[in-house]
Amino acid sequence: MMRISSRVLLVLPWTLAGAMQALAAEHGGSEAAHGSDAAAWTTLGFSFVNFSIFLILAYRYGWPALKDFLATRRRDVVDAMAAAEAARREADAIRAEFAVKEAALEETRRHLLEEIRRGAVADRDKALREAEASAERLRKEAERQAEHDLARARRELRAEAARLAAELAEKDIRSRMTDADRERLVREFVEGVTRQ
């Protein structure tokens, strides 16, 4: 903004006021009949002076404050823009970092998923093998148990058959045994017994 001298500002209203009075006097001389017009010009001149004084005062006392305010405001805006720019750059850096991390995360996720899949497959295979082994063990055990039960049943049947046969034989012997048989048995024992 163009810098205006204080002296110029101080002189300017009075100069303008003088000019206005001269103009009013000129109108007053030639057009005396029109006295009200002169008064209007005077009023206008003083209004102008007043306004000029207001401008001078405003310039003298208000302008530095306004200028400082505007300069401060400008600095603030510049600083804010710089901070925003820095924040944007930082955000960009963070975003880039996160993009890298996201990419790495995706890779890690894929890696983990692959490991989990491999582990699940291994677990499944292991469980399958164990189940098969267990089933085989159970089958063999069932076979052994069946064979054992069968053998025991056979033994029990043989024992029962033998017991019944012996029982029948005993009954038959008791019914058929005579005194002559008893004597013969004793005699045969006496003849046959030796030191064992």
Added chain:
Amino acid sequence: MTPGSIARRYGRALFELAKEAGVIDEIGKAVADLALIVEGLEPGSLSAGTIALVNRQQLAATMASSHGKGSLLGRFLGVLANNDRLDQLPGIHRSFERLQDQAAGRVRARVRSASPLSDPERASLRQKLETITGRLVLDTVETDPELLGGVSIEAEGRVYDGSVRTQLTRLERRMAG
């Protein structure tokens, strides 16, 4: 040490002492009588848990009263009472009797038959056993119908079995496999 081996040790010791003293038969008879009495008592009724030492010693003295406290039997019973072995008298008797039989050249046989044996059958059995063992046989005969037929003899810890029951049992075992 088992009760059986304890009784054998005491029986052998008593037999050796009786043999030295020349009173085998007398001691044998006395021990047989005492063993019969002890066998009739409740198991453990002569043990330390039931009778105090003083009472056991008194009992031993009473048992040996007919032989005298200072006699071989009296001293032996005193030792049994002191060592809490009075209830071993039946086993001691059996051990003593076996040694006595061995010394006399005798063997005891327990004969069981399905039906009563006639005198000639019993005599022939005894003679056969004497031939087998080479010693005089003292036999006791019992009738056991469960044998069905034939004879079973226990002598010197051996069993000579000719009973139908045993043959039937063997047959049953063979059939059962």
